[in-house]
Amino acid sequence: MILFPNAKINLGLHVLLKRNDGFHEIESCMYPIPLCDILEIIPAQKFSFVQTGISFPPSAEKNLCEKAYDLLSQNFNVPPVYIHLRKQIPSGAGLGGGSSDAAFVLKGLNELFSLNLSNETLETLSAELGSDCPFFIANVPSIVRGRGEILSPFNLDLKGTFLVLINPDIHVSTKDAYAIVSPKKAVNKLEEVLSYNRNEWKSSLVNDFQVPIAKNYPVISETIDFLYQNGANYAAMSGSGSTVFGLFDFTPPAEIRITKAPIFIGEL
Numbered sequence: 109m110i111l112f113p114n115a116k117i118n119l120g121l122h123v124l125l126k127r128n129d130g131f132h133e134i135e136s137c138m139y140p141i142p143l144c145d146i147l148e149i150i151p152a153q154k155f156s157f158v159q160t161g162i163s164f165p166p167s168a169e170k171n172l173c174e175k176a177y178d179l180l181s182q183n184f185n186v187p188p189v190y191i192h193l194r195k196q197i198p199s200g201a202g203l204g205g206g207s208s209d210a211a212f213v214l215k216g217l218n219e220l221f222s223l224n225l226s227n228e229t230l231e232t233l234s235a236e237l238g239s240d241c242p243f244f245i246a247n248v249p250s251i252v253r254g255r256g257e258i259l260s261p262f263n264l265d266l267k268g269t270f271l272v273l274i275n276p277d278i279h280v281s282t283k284d285a286y287a288i289v290s291p292k293k294a295v296n297k298l299e300e301v302l303s304y305n306r307n308e309w310k311s312s313l314v315n316d317f318q319v320p321i322a323k324n325y326p327v328i329s330e331t332i333d334f335l336y337q338n339g340a341n342y343a344a345m346s347g348s349g350s351t352v353f354g355l356f357d358f359t360p361p362a363e364i365r366i367t368k369a370p371i372f373i374g375e376l
Contacts, residue, residue: 200279202347211244285348
């Protein structure tokens with residue numbers, strides 16, 4: 109079985125308050141995008157996991173794909189598998205790549221072994237792996253609340269819009285990002301702002317992480333300004349960073365590809 113776990117962007121992200129359990133209450137619109145990893149899952153005599161593609165610093169922790177397999181095998185009768193993850197989505201980039209990989213492992217195992225688990229069950233299980241994981245189960249534009257596990261599908265269609273993703277090769281840990289953001293009540297209702305003409309989003313659609321992260325990494329603000337200068341009708345940082353994205357009503361100018369070496373340019 110070959111699967112293509114996709115990334116996401118955040119259209120607005122409000123950090124509302126810090127909870128007693130250490131997590132934060134957030135509100136955001138997550139939108140799936142066509143930048144993908146490649147995931148192969150094959151029945152095997154014993155479990156094994158291999159990762160190729162983009163390399164990350166060695167870690168004592170298991171990969172989220174391994175944790176996803178462990179979670180499902182502990183709760184259901186799941187035989188051993190061989191998992192090969194070809195990593196193409198940068199890590200620590202605000203694109204949800206690791207969360208998507210884990211969610212797709214759950215979905216893949218569910219299909220491969222005919223477990224017949226509902227999306228609701230998979231979302232509940234995936235929330236144990238990470239706050240962004242439940243979004244990638246249904247994988248449709250959604251307003252996310254709570255710590256990210258409360259999902260409401262949202263009717264937002266960006267089909268025909270051109271997306272540019274620029275990653276400044278900065279790894280921003282989610283833990284560090286939350287340590288420097290100040291929770292506050294949202295000024296504008298997210299659903300209302302998203303209903304505006306996209307040319308109006310610049311002044312109203314806010315990612316609460318963007319300003320504090322950009323203070324430490326000015327290249328983020330510089331990249332957003334660059335996208336606006338080249339015709340984007342909306343540009344922002346995704347998630348807790350560091351990837352910047354721009355939305356265009358036309359094919360983005362070659363200047364962007366030449367100057368900024370984007371990791372993705374294409375139609376949504």
